[in-house]
Amino acid sequence: MPPVQHHIPEDIVQAYVSGRLPHAFAVVVAAHLSLCDACRATAEAQEALAGAALDALPSDAAPDADLRARTLAALDSVEALPREAMPIPAPAGIYPSAVMAELGGRPPRWKSLGAGIRQTILTAGPEGSVRLLYIPGGKAVPDHGHNGLEMTMVLQGAFQDITGKYARGDVQVGDPDLEHTPIAMEGEACICLAATDAPLRFNALVPRLLQRVFRI
Amino acid sequence: MEPEAIAGALSPPTEWLIAVRDRRDRAAFGKLFDHFAPRLTAMMLKSGMTRAMADDLVQDVLLTAWTKAGQFDPSRAQASAWIYRIARNRQIDHLRRERRPLPDALALPEEADETDAAQTLALDQEARALRAALEKLAPEQRQMIEQSFLGDLTHTEIRERTGVPLGTIKSRIRLGLERLRHELKELR
Numbered sequence: 001m002p003p004v005q006h007h008i009p010e011d012i013v014q015a016y017v018s019g020r021l022p023h024a025f026a027v028v029v030a031a032h033l034s035l036c037d038a039c040r041a042t043a044e045a046q047e048a049l050a051g052a053a054l055d056a057l058p059s060d061a062a063p064d065a066d067l068r069a070r071t072l073a074a075l076d077s078v079e080a081l082p083r084e085a086m087p088i089p090a091p092a093g094i095y096p097s098a099v100m101a102e103l104g105g106r107p108p109r110w111k112s113l114g115a116g117i118r119q120t121i122l123t124a125g126p127e128g129s130v131r132l133l134y135i136p137g138g139k140a141v142p143d144h145g146h147n148g149l150e151m152t153m154v155l156q157g158a159f160q161d162i163t164g165k166y167a168r169g170d171v172q173v174g175d176p177d178l179e180h181t182p183i184a185m186e187g188e189a190c191i192c193l194a195a196t197d198a199p200l201r202f203n204a205l206v207p208r209l210l211q212r213v214f215r216i
Numbered sequence: 217m218e219p220e221a222i223a224g225a226l227s228p229p230t231e232w233l234i235a236v237r238d239r240r241d242r243a244a245f246g247k248l249f250d251h252f253a254p255r256l257t258a259m260m261l262k263s264g265m266t267r268a269m270a271d272d273l274v275q276d277v278l279l280t281a282w283t284k285a286g287q288f289d290p291s292r293a294q295a296s297a298w299i300y301r302i303a304r305n306r307q308i309d310h311l312r313r314e315r316r317p318l319p320d321a322l323a324l325p326e327e328a329d330e331t332d333a334a335q336t337l338a339l340d341q342e343a344r345a346l347r348a349a350l351e352k353l354a355p356e357q358r359q360m361i362e363q364s365f366l367g368d369l370t371h372t373e374i375r376e377r378t379g380v381p382l383g384t385i386k387s388r389i390r391l392g393l394e395r396l397r398h399e400l401k402e403l404r
Contacts, residue, residue: 014364017304017365018304018364018365019304019307019308019316019369020364020369020370020371021371022371023312023314023317026316026317027317029317030317030318030319031317031319033319034319034320037390037393037394037397038390040319040393041386041387041389041390041393042382042386043319044292044293044297044386044389045382045385045386045389046382047293047297047298047300047301048293048294048297048342048343048346048382048385048389049346049350049361049365049380049382050297050300050304050365050366051293051294051295051296051297051298051299051300051343052296052297052343052346052347052350053350053358053361053362053365053366054252054255054256054259054296054299054300054303054365054366055229055255055296055347056347056350056351056358057254057255057258057259057362057366058254058258059251059254059255060254064271067253067271067274067275068246068249068250068253070275071249071275071278071279072242072245072246072249074275074279075242075245075279075282078279078282078283079283088315088318088321091320096319096320097318097319097320097321098317098318098319098320101315101317102317127371
């Protein structure tokens, strides 16, 4: 696999590591870290800093006297438990485990948006949404309204726009200023993982209507 | 699993965690508890949890460390970084009632050799240097880092920078990852 060309900005990796990134974007970051050792190293370096900060916290907040005894006593029963009550799904095919977890461990159930384009909504909430998009080779990626932060990661195939070519593992971080028309490259269909916080910021009537129809 | 050469040379919490991983050493687990429980309690309280909730989560984090110790790779992380990740995972699972998305797990090689030992030792030194750098920061800068990593989990400021240069430790971790990928390829 050729190395990833388009990475996640370091401040977004930090927001992920510190647990302050909304769920939809955290799915994209986790998927990208699965495929990109450069960004995984960035994330783990951030964790090293977080660990140093944890170590530097005052150690005088003594826990409940009883807690130590209870925790040590629990080691036997923990050992007896099955390894994981709710196992994290393994990666499958093109989908990293963070995506499989959103899919509930099942293959995506695609819904047609017309013109051969399909989508599967993974989560949609007030803080943002994340979905899979399937775009046949040569087709334009539907405009999903750059009204907020948007992150699109390629899982299969590739797309291209004025900012460059994006293949498996590459992430495009878009903001409201980015005007572009991504087009799936000829050949294999392009499957993307796309997160946006746009639903929060839809103001115009038309996008809101479209949003209701397509939930995009 | 770690060659004898580095025994005793690493930061104590990392040594204890390796002892838990390799020998299910309960005395070492007790030491991990004594070291991390107060700090984790402070972290939980900082993020706005009640004392009872904090106690529950601290226990949960340390028991998770016990069950998942087999995944601890000292050539890529120190005990404090690894425990921090578990703590944040558990906080998010608990507070948001949703599973935090995580990168694919990387399988560890069966046997660690001299090169892994050297890498582990070098990482440990980098982490010590990082801690020293953190201590030298201006108070408000340290506070910002504390607030970001250990404070509440609000979804606001994405655009923030810690101001701590992470280049060296990042390259060191990268070497650990490359080595791991290489070994996995050879196993296949």
